[in-house]
Amino acid sequence: MTKLSASQQKLLKGFHMIFAGLWLSCVIVLGLLPIISAQITNGDEIYMYNLAYxxxxxxxxxxxAILTFLTGLVYSIFTAWGFARHGWILYKWIVTLLIIVVGTVYLGPMVTDLLAISDAKRAAALQDPYYHRGHTIGLYAAIINSALLISAVFFSIYKPWKNLKK
Incomplete structure (x- = not known):
């Protein structure tokens, strides 16, 4: 299979790092956003908070997240790094796929539901048990996803579990 040149790899790595940094930044922001929600009492503010979220x-x-996945896929296919040649790469694949699947199947629809609840109920959303549970789950998911993504960044730097095929 054709491999990327050194300059193509650097360009791809740059985009991969930009997308991963943006993904991590958004997850951290979503983890910090609930600090603002603790001060919200007005129905329009609740809706705007959920709209921003x-x-x-x-x-x-x-x-x-999708662009991070896709650039990682290109990196694995068209460079010598591969998919599972090194443990740290395998870890990054597991983390990436786990977060994307859970986000797509569970968290994304829940965020959309919370927006709909806040739109329909406004201030009354604060008394809705599903809204509270979703709000709490979103906070914990942001904390867990932040920890997983931060660990993936450090694994990319320190590269533990080098060369599994030795």
Missing amino acids: HFIDMLILTPA
């Missing part, structure tokens, strides 16, 4: 999640974080 939904915007970040669906229109910035999701494309960044």
Whole structure:
């Protein structure tokens, strides 16, 4: 299979790092956003909070995660790094796929539901048990995803579990 040249690899690595950094930044912001929500009492503020959360999640974080995945895929196919030649790469694949699948199947729809609840109920959303549970799950998911993505960044730097095929 054709491999990327050194300059093509550097360009791809640059885009991969930009997309991964954007993904991680969005996850951290979503973890910090609930600090603001603790002071919200007005129904319009609740809706705007959820609209901003939904915007970040669906229109910035999701494309960044997908582009991180795709640039990683190109990197694995068209360079000598491969998919599972090194343990740290395998770890990054597991983390990436786990977060994307859980986000797509569970967290994304939940964020959309919370936006709909806040739009329909406004201030009454604060008394809705599903809204509270979703809000709490979103916070824990952001903390866990931040930890997983930060560990993936450091694994990319320190490269533990080198060369599994030795």
